[in-house]
Amino acid sequence: MNQDPSKNLGATPAGTTL
Helix, strand or coil: CCCCCCCCCCCCCCCCCC
8 A cells, every 4th residue: 555645645554643
């Protein structure tokens, strides 16, 4: 599973800490 913040804007990006 590729965790790409750019593609996972709808979900919760693992690379991006909200």
